[in-house]
């Protein structure tokens with residue numbers, strides 16, 4: 242990563258000219274003030290048609306082992322092509338886009354500075370975007386300060402941490418609060434095994450029936466800004482999420498390698514919420 246590469250990536254990320262109708266940028270769906278997510282269950286882009294999955298927030302991507310809810314993309318350098326070209330996201334024609342960028346003096350000189358190239362190609366568009374996205378770090382929450390011995394948890398936060406460790410941490414593993422793995426967390430879902438659509442989760446990638454309905458564990462940092470929740474944005478509030486976990490169908494639990502049964506009382510639920518609030522951070526970069 243270079244400063245020039247990151248600056249160029251930032252310019253591209255917020256530029257609506259990257260879309261076919263010049264109206265949509267990456268930031269239309271990945272909004273900085275919402276931890277680079279949006280507040281919709283499903284967003285729509287170029288075609289106006291709703292996408293099939295909830296827009297995830299973007300932070301701490303440097304430590305992600307795979308991307309998208311089903312882990313279908315392995316590296317950040319190639320990911321942007323999907324968003325740029327998908328008719329339902331930005332609907333862009335890459336060669337036209339590169340021509341446009343080449344003709345723009347600001348861009349051609351920024352690409353020259355960042356990569357030493359005289360002619361813009363899409364690979365460099367994607368590389369610059371990846372460099373910018375890697376700078377989106379969320380690591381300055383109260384939780385992080387406590388880990389650095391710069392702050393202390395209150396009694397209730399400590400109690401909530403215990404509930405969290407007993408019920409949630411096996412998948413939402415600190416410090417990223419994801420294990421980067423795929424699980425079925427007991428959501429009621431409907432699909433058939435000959436269905437290869439996006440609603441089958443990890444199965445779409447592996448074609449292994451034990452992966453039906455599994456999704457990548459999302460980080461639970463910054464929840465105050467990332468609602469609605471789950472791959473399909475079905476829950477609007479943290480309360481709804483916790484009620485879901487309190488009422489898990491035991492059959493669903495058995496489908497996954499849940500080490501232990503999830504169980505917590507209503508009092509513990511309040512403690513858990515207080516603990517999860519300590520995972521709110523100001524993003525180190527808001528733009």
Ligand code: HEC
Pocket residue numbers: 254265266267268269270271284285286287292294295296297298299302305307308309310311320321324325329330331370374
């Ligand atoms: C119309 C809305 C929309 C636009 C525009 C959009 N995205 Fe996304 N983005 C999504 C959705 C929805 C997903 C989840 C897709 C999935 O899991 O199948 C996603 C996923 C991602 C991810 C993976 C995050 C993770 O943790 O797995 C990254 C990175 C990303 N987008 C970057 C970008 C970039 C860069 C652009 C601009 C070139 C962009 N997005 C434009 C909606 C959008």
Ligand code: HEC
Pocket residue numbers: 405408409410411412413423424425426428455456457458459460461464467469470471472473482486497498499503513
């Ligand atoms: C077996 C692993 C596992 C356990 C245990 C687990 N989760 Fe999850 N969690 C997941 C997965 C996987 C998802 C995404 C599921 C989906 O969208 O289909 C998720 C989603 C969430 C979300 C939504 C985040 C978002 O941005 O959409 C929250 C909040 C959450 N879990 C909190 C908790 C809490 C609190 C506990 C403990 C009471 C817990 N989880 C236990 C795997 C787990």
